[in-house]
Amino acid sequence: MSFELTPRQIVERLDQYIIGQKDAKKSVAVALRNRYRRMQLDDHLRDEIVPKNILMIGPTGVGKTEIARRLAKLVGAPFVKVEATKFTEVGYVGRDVESMVRDLTETAVRMVKEEQMEAVKDRAEEQANKRLVKLIVPSKKKQTNFKNPFEMIFNQQPNQDTQEQTGDDEVEVENKRKRIAQQLAMGELEDHMVNVEVEEQQPSMFDMLQGSGMEQMGMNMQDAMSQFMPKKKKKRRLPVSEARKVLTQEEAQKLIDMDEVTQKAVQKVEQSGMIFIDEIDKVAAKSDNQANVSREGVQRDILPIVEGSTVVTKHGPVKTDHILFVAAGAFHMARPSDLIPELQGRFPIRVELEKLTISDFKRILTEPSNALLKQYSALLETEGIKVEFSDEAVTKLAEIAFEVNQETDNIGARRLHTILEKLLEDLSFEAPDVTMDTIKITPQYVDEKLSSIVKNKDLSRFIL
Numbered sequence: 001m002s003f004e005l006t007p008r009q010i011v012e013r014l015d016q017y018i019i020g021q022k023d024a025k026k027s028v029a030v031a032l033r034n035r036y037r038r039m040q041l042d043d044h045l046r047d048e049i050v051p052k053n054i055l056m057i058g059p060t061g062v063g064k065t066e067i068a069r070r071l072a073k074l075v076g077a078p079f080v081k082v083e084a085t086k087f088t089e090v091g092y093v094g095r096d097v098e099s100m101v102r103d104l105t106e107t108a109v110r111m112v113k114e115e116q117m118e119a120v121k122d123r124a125e126e127q128a129n130k131r132l133v134k135l136i137v138p139s140k141k142k143q144t145n146f147k148n149p150f151e152m153i154f155n156q157q158p159n160q161d162t163q164e165q166t167g168d169d170e171v172e173v174e175n176k177r178k179r180i181a182q183q184l185a186m187g188e189l190e191d192h193m194v195n196v197e198v199e200e201q202q203p204s205m206f207d208m209l210q211g212s213g214m215e216q217m218g219m220n221m222q223d224a225m226s227q228f229m230p231k232k233k234k235k236r237r238l239p240v241s242e243a244r245k246v247l248t249q250e251e252a253q254k255l256i257d258m259d260e261v262t263q264k265a266v267q268k269v270e271q272s273g274m275i276f277i278d279e280i281d282k283v284a285a286k287s288d289n290q291a292n293v294s295r296e297g298v299q300r301d302i303l304p305i306v307e308g309s310t311v312v313t314k315h316g317p318v319k320t321d322h323i324l325f326v327a328a329g330a331f332h333m334a335r336p337s338d339l340i341p342e343l344q345g346r347f348p349i350r351v352e353l354e355k356l357t358i359s360d361f362k363r364i365l366t367e368p369s370n371a372l373l374k375q376y377s378a379l380l381e382t383e384g385i386k387v388e389f390s391d392e393a394v395t396k397l398a399e400i401a402f403e404v405n406q407e408t409d410n411i412g413a414r415r416l417h418t419i420l421e422k423l424l425e426d427l428s429f430e431a432p433d434v435t436m437d438t439i440k441i442t443p444q445y446v447d448e449k450l451s452s453i454v455k456n457k458d459l460s461r462f463i464l
């Protein structure tokens with residue numbers, strides 16, 4: 001796996017998505033490499049080495065989450081983000097902090113399941129096609145006397161006058177099925193409608209109770225209830241192309257071993273899981289008043305998870321000892337030294353992220369593989385419109401984003417999203433009716449769409 005990437009290679013990969021923030025990229029790259037180094041050791045020493053967690057310090061919207069999320073994606077590690085402040089809310093019960101580990105496990109299960117479903121996809125599709133054939137040509141007992149195969153496709157209702165299946169009938173059905181199988185394989189029946197039974201997705205008790213501080217209870221109840229609740233099935237009439245997807249999904253589900261999935265997922269969480277705790281600065285404060293006592297309480301609750309403990313999840317116990325934690329905050333009011341000492345000790349790697357400049361904004365708009373301008377251009381291209389941004393126009397957009405950040409709230413690169421949305425609002429609306437094939441976005445165009453809003457502070461506070 002890409003675990004073997006060297007720190008330099010990791011930084012290079014991150015460079016494809018995140019502009020600047022060299023130090024932060026370096027730190028996460030080293031933390032990741034250390035995991036790989038640890039894996040090379042013998043069991044005894046391996047268990048002794050705990051991951052060195054990272055504290056990212058920097059204003060909002062400068063790429064803290066993005067760096068961590070990309071890193072996780074790079075190596076296929078399960079990742080979740082939580083806001084530390086969530087745990088100070090009214091109704092908060094101590095146990096809630098463990099939900100971050102449960103969520104991470106849930107994410108890992110989904111990842112492993114998707115991987116395995118992908119691995120059996122071809123076999124599952126084969127099975128699905130076999131089922132489709134049977135749906136189109138049911139066995140004689142259920143079948144009307146059709147004159148031709150197409151009549152059969154449209155009329156699948158069981159007939160009262162069914163006859164007992166004889167040897168001859170069997171041969172006939174088999175022959176029809178063979179023909180249909182060939183037609184299916186050649187993609188000739190994609191639009192024909194078939195009736196399929198699909199399992200209905202119902203929100204579980206667990207889902208309903210999530211976020212209300214009762215996860216643990218919900219979890220136990222769901223497990224208990226699921227043993228008694230029959231799975232609801234619903235008949236749906238779908239074209240073959242859609243029915244195949246539903247059936248393939250069902251068949252893939254049958255082919256994978258969920259016990260193995262869970263086991264692998266738990267292992268993944270324990271060995272490579274990453275938890276991003278945002279707004280950690282908001283729970284850092286000296287305990288001199290009531291509110292601060294509650295904040296310190298949150299730190300005390302988080303501590304055992306970061307230090308290494310076992311959390312009970314729906315998928316079994318999960319050890320948190322080697323999960324990598326990245327905590328982040330602006331630290332405008334509090335300082336990292338305002339965190340409780342034990343927690344400070346668990347986040348020995350500190351990195352400061354830089355404020356973004358106009359030229360960073362310009363690069364963010366254009367350079368990353370998923371750069372915003374590329375995204376918008378691609379979207380409009382689906383309507384047959386090619387949008388070209390002149391270099392001066394991009395500079396202008398970056399300047400406006402910077403200015404609005406200064407004048408109102410500084411939300412970092414997120415400002416670029418709101419500004420672009422406003423800039424292209426009319427064009428997006430009119431796109432289907434526009435006959436031009438190329439539209440040039442010039443500084444004048446930018447001015448025309450945005451300058452009146454930028455000049456009016458109250459207006460920009462609402463719109464940009």
Ligand SMILES: Nc1ncnc2c1ncn2[C@@H]1O[C@H](COP(=O)(O)OP(=O)(O)OP(=O)(O)O)[C@@H](O)[C@H]1O
Binds near residue numbers: 017019059061065413
């Ligand atoms: N340096 C950067 N390079 C490229 N894109 C960036 C950069 N910084 C921010 N962005 C973009 O801005 C958005 C917000 O960034 P991100 O979620 O990383 O913010 P953050 O620093 O974690 O702030 P917060 O703590 O408020 O979550 C993302 O869409 C991200 O892609």
